[in-house]
Amino acid sequence: MAADPLIRVTGLRKAFAGHVVLADVRLEVRAGEAVALLGANGAGKTTLLRILATLTRPSRGTAFVLGHDCARAPERVRPHIGLVAHGAYVYEDLTALENLRFWTALSGLAADGAVLARALAAVELERFAGERVRTFSAGMKRRLSLARFVLSRPRVLLLDEPFAGLDQRAKKWLEGYLEAFKAAGGALVMATHSFGRELALADRIVILAARTIALDTPRASMGAEEIARLYRLHTEDGA
Amino acid sequence: MERRSKETLNALAFFSLLLLFVFQFTLGPDRERLAAALPGILWLGFVLAGLLGLGRTFVLERENDCWDALLLAPGDKSAIYVGKLAGNVLLMLVVETLLLVLFTFFFNVDLAGALPALALVVALGTLGLAAVGTLFAAMTAQVRARELLFPVLLLPVQVPVLLATVKATEAVLLGEPLSAVAHWLKLLVAADVVYVAAGVLTFDFLLES
Numbered sequence: 001m002a003a004d005p006l007i008r009v010t011g012l013r014k015a016f017a018g019h020v021v022l023a024d025v026r027l028e029v030r031a032g033e034a035v036a037l038l039g040a041n042g043a044g045k046t047t048l049l050r051i052l053a054t055l056t057r058p059s060r061g062t063a064f065v066l067g068h069d070c071a072r073a074p075e076r077v078r079p080h081i082g083l084v085a086h087g088a089y090v091y092e093d094l095t096a097l098e099n100l101r102f103w104t105a106l107s108g109l110a111a112d113g114a115v116l117a118r119a120l121a122a123v124e125l126e127r128f129a130g131e132r133v134r135t136f137s138a139g140m141k142r143r144l145s146l147a148r149f150v151l152s153r154p155r156v157l158l159l160d161e162p163f164a165g166l167d168q169r170a171k172k173w174l175e176g177y178l179e180a181f182k183a184a185g186g187a188l189v190m191a192t193h194s195f196g197r198e199l200a201l202a203d204r205i206v207i208l209a210a211r212t213i214a215l216d217t218p219r220a221s222m223g224a225e226e227i228a229r230l231y232r233l234h235t236e237d238g239a
Numbered sequence: 240m241e242r243r244s245k246e247t248l249n250a251l252a253f254f255s256l257l258l259l260f261v262f263q264f265t266l267g268p269d270r271e272r273l274a275a276a277l278p279g280i281l282w283l284g285f286v287l288a289g290l291l292g293l294g295r296t297f298v299l300e301r302e303n304d305c306w307d308a309l310l311l312a313p314g315d316k317s318a319i320y321v322g323k324l325a326g327n328v329l330l331m332l333v334v335e336t337l338l339l340v341l342f343t344f345f346f347n348v349d350l351a352g353a354l355p356a357l358a359l360v361v362a363l364g365t366l367g368l369a370a371v372g373t374l375f376a377a378m379t380a381q382v383r384a385r386e387l388l389f390p391v392l393l394l395p396v397q398v399p400v401l402l403a404t405v406k407a408t409e410a411v412l413l414g415e416p417l418s419a420v421a422h423w424l425k426l427l428v429a430a431d432v433v434y435v436a437a438g439v440l441t442f443d444f445l446l447e448s
Binding site for chain 2: 054055078079083086087089103
């Protein structure tokens with residue numbers, strides 16, 4: 001018998017001031033699985049991620065992470081999730097180490113200097129521990145953002161355009177990091193509208209169009225050209 | 240971060256200096272008029288500087304796109320309120336101390352005798368002002384026209400604190416003992432307790448909504 005999914009979304013609907021963004025969305029993501037959430041701009045990818053991250057409440061339907069309701073028990077969901085959105089969620093005037101220290105204090109995590117140093121080493125930022133984040137590149141900021149999850153060890157990572165704005169080296173590093181996360185039993189949901197590295201990592205392709213999931217299919221069964229064809233079909237004709 | 244950049248502190252110090260120039264120019268050298276107006280203008284200075292400083296409580300979260308990170312942190316959200324409140328109280332006390340020193344210089348008044356009692360009144364008033372200010376700063380941090388909404392929401396709620404602080408300051412500057420203004424001090428303490436408790440209890444709900 002397959003294990004319970006880490007993410008379970010059923011009948012999800014979200015409307016902003018009467019404008020329906022998501023309608024009857026159903027999605028399940030299991031441990032060790034990566035889902036690439038494709039869709040045109042405004043398709044509702046970020047909204048779905050924010051609902052799973054407990055930052056936005058659904059208008060109807062339910063979203064569960066590790067069995068906890070994202071809307072009714074967000075405080076139970078939060079220790080299990082890590083969100084990497086467009087911002088890196090770091091304070092630019094603090095150093096890398098200070099940012100981690102602040103975040104662990106805020107999260108109530110016990111972490112001494114050695115633990116923080118190990119977290120920075122895990123994202124290859126140990127040499128920059130004492131430098132202000134203002135001087136960091138986009139890739140370094142994203143790595144620092146991920147260092148938080150080395151400490152909190154979430155089971156689910158929610159990523160919005162994770163490879164956007166990164167150079168080739170940073171992309172390669174992030175790809176390795178996410179592969180390792182997946183291999184350790186974590187679940188990944190990556191929202192994107194590109195056909196880059198997210199697709200290589202993904203086990204499933206989910207296309208959001210016309211406010212709902214238009215396609216949910218295993219990645220292995222399709223080549224890049226087939227995915228692009230289906231994407232065009234759903235986002236241009238179906239959206 | 241404020242200790243490192245001194246961004247808000249420098250701006251508030253400069254603002255206080257300008258404010259005192261305006262007060263000095265308006266009131267002139269008339270000692271009697273000054274004595275009558277001093278408690279009011281002292282707190283007007285504190286409140287105006289406080290409004291500027293308190294309004295920036297969550298500016299770092301906005302500028303660094305860290306608002307969601309605060310929400311997502313699994314810890315107790317009231318700790319964020321207490322931390323922000325402590326920072327605001329500290330910043331306001333530094334600015335108020337500077338304002339008091341400048342007052343004695345600009346208006347040639349001797350506050351030395353009244354200083355211990357004045358310090359108590361200022362501390363209680365500052366806590367009340369900062370407690371509501373920190374809460375309302377969070378409430379308006381993510382809305383448009385927050386610069387307009389913040390003082391409009393804050394000042395009416397501050398009426399009991401302002402009334403009590405101005406009356407108590409007036410008595411203290413006239414050389415009256417604190418016991419003579421005990422009722423105003425009790426009101427200040429009660430307002431502080433209510434405002435801080437309301438902040439701690441409602442901050443989580445406020446962040447979530």
